[in-house]
Amino acid sequence: MIREKKIFEKVGIVMGSQSDWDTMKNAVKILEKLSVPYEVNIVSAHRTPDRLYDYGKSAKRKGIKVIIAGAGGAAHLPGMLASMTYIPVLGVPILSKALSGMDSLLSIAQMPSGIPVGTLAIGDAGACNAGIMAAQILAINNKSIEKKVKNYRIKQTKSVKEKPETYIEK
């Protein structure tokens, strides 16, 4: 019998500000559902550059396998973290007030060649999908996470009704 190796792996969720938490908690919710270990921190590329550096340089040592970074406006956090580590970084553009998240989206997506950030959708859907994608990445080497992801998808498919509620067929 091949026993699965006990790996102390987790997802690192970071956000530029407390104000991003409402969005980023959607990543936490899905990781909880999929029983994926995670840690959460506020790290601002502009307001706490030393914390950003320390986080990027220590992430691997702490067992972080994927980073989910949410930021809004001049959203440099995901890209700067990606520049400091080989761990894959998933970027979540926060729905900013001034430009409806387009500023966040473009500043996360438009990385120079050589330093990738996997950019998700703006806002809640992006944070949720970043959580699922992080779980899918960990699932490559972890059968129990793979099973959780598969079950989640099966349940989701089953939950979609064929006809809309209150619609009366003629």
Ligand code: RP5
């Ligand atoms: C970014 O600036 C944060 O990611 C946040 O989305 C945005 C605004 O931050 P606050 O002024 O609300 O703290 O760094």
